[in-house]
Amino acid sequence: DPYADDPTRHSALKVNTQRPFNAEPPPELLTENYITPNPIFFTRNHLPVPNVDPDTYRLNVAGPPGGQSLCLSLDDLYQFPKHEVTVTLQCAGNRRSEMTQFKEVRGLEWSLGAISTARWAGARLCDVLAQAGHQLCETEAHVCFEGLDSDPTGTPYGASIPLARAMDPEAEVLLAYEMNGQPLPRDHGFPVRVVVPGVVGARHVKWLGRVSVEPEESFSHWQRRDYKGFSPSVDWDTVDFDSAPSIQELPVQSAITQPKEGETIEAGEVTVRGYAWSGGGRAVVRVDVSLDGGLTWQVAELEGEEQRARKAWAWRLWHLQAPLPAGKKELNIVCKAVDDSYNVQPDTVAPIWNLRGVLNNAWHRVHVHVAP
Ligand code: MTE
Ligand code: MO
Secondary structure (H helix, E strand, O other): OOOOOOOOOOOOOEEOOOOOOOOOOOOOHHOOOOOOHHHOEEEOOOOOOOOOOOOOOEEEEEOOOOOOOOOEEHHHHHHOOOEEEEEEEOOOOHHHHHHHHHOOOOEEEEEEEEHHHHHEEEEEHHHHHHOOOOOOOOOEEEEEEEEEEOOOOEEEEEEEEHHHHHOEEEEEEEEEEEEEEEEEEHHHHOOOOOEEOEHHHHOOOOEEEEEEOOOOOOOHHHHHHOOEEOOOOOOOOOHHHHHOEEEEEEEOEEEEOOOOOOEEEEEEEEEEEEEEEEOOOOOEEEEEOOOOOOOEEEEOOOOOOOOOOOOOOOEEEEEEEEEEEOOOEEEEEEEEEEEEEOOOOOOOOOOOOOOOOOOOOOOOEEEEEEOO
C-alpha cells in the first residue's frame, strides 16, 4: 500500500477520499478563525504523501542556458531573506458538489471547505531565481515546478506559472517552509512548497523538488489536461483541453458557513456568517446577503482590516445580524460578493457548469427552517 506511510489526520475533517487523502473542515470550523489552524486546513493530495528527510532534502533550481543550476539544502533556503504573507488557498473544485446537483461532473465532491487561509513564510521565488541567474527577459516563459510525490510510473505532480508573476516581487510568490509559524505539516508539503498568492491551489506545488524556467507551460497532466474551464456545451466526447487556458487567478467567491443547510434556527433574529475572497489580489469590497432567495438584499459587515489594493491575497470573513419577519417558517439565505474590479458572482450554476466541475462561484444558497 503506497499510502501506508501517510500521516495521521485530525478527526474533525470531512474526508472526501482516504487514498489519496482529500478532506475539508466542516463549515462551522472553517470560519471560526481568520487563520485556519494547520490540523484542519483542507487537504488536496493526488498521490501518496512523500516522506522527506529534511537533512538530505535538496531543491534543484535549473539555471538559464549556459548558467549553473542550484542545489539548495533547507539551510541554504533559510539564507534568503525570510518573507511572510497571509494567503488564502482555494482548490478549483471548491463547491463542486453544487455543480453536480445541477448536472453530473467528474471530480471530488467538495462542499464549501476546499479553501483555507494561513500565514506562510519562506524565501521569495524571485530571489532564488535571481541567484540562479534568471532574468525577466523571456516575457512568455513559464516557471515549472515538480513535486517529490509521484505516480506508479514515476511521474511527479507538476504545474507552472508565468515567469512574469514569478519574477515580480510584488506578487510575493514564496518557496514556503513555514505555515502559521510551524514547519509545514507533511500533508501541506513538508519541507517546502510553492505559495502563489491569488492563484488557484493547483499551482502551489507541495514537496517541491525541482524548479525550472521553460519556454512552455508545464507538460504535467494537471497543467494541460485538468484545471481548465469549458462551456456548458462541452462534454467528454468533444472536449479539447488544448483549446482552453490553464486556470491561474480565480474569480470572486463567497459562501455561507452559518447557519447550515437544513438547520432549524430560532425565531426573532438570525446571524449569517461566511467567507469572501477573490483571485489576483483583488480585494472584496462588499458582500450582499438575502434572506428571501435574492428578492431583497442587506449588506453584510466585513470583519478584520481593510485589504491592500492589488495585494488582497487573503479572504474576508463577514457576518450579518438581522431581525426575522414575524411568521416566517423558512428562509432562503443567499450571499454574493463584489471585488474591487466590480466583478460579481453568477446567480446560478447553469451558465457556468462545466464537465470537470471547476470554478463554481455561483451565489451560495442555504435553506433553513425557523422554529415556531
Ligand atoms: N502539490 C503536489 N506535489 N501534489 C499534489 O497533489 N495538489 C494541488 C496543490 N499542490 C498537489 C500539490 C492542489 S490541486 C491543491 S488545491 C493544493 O495543493 C492543496 O493544498 P493543501 O493540501 O495544502 O490544501
Ligand atoms: Mo486543487
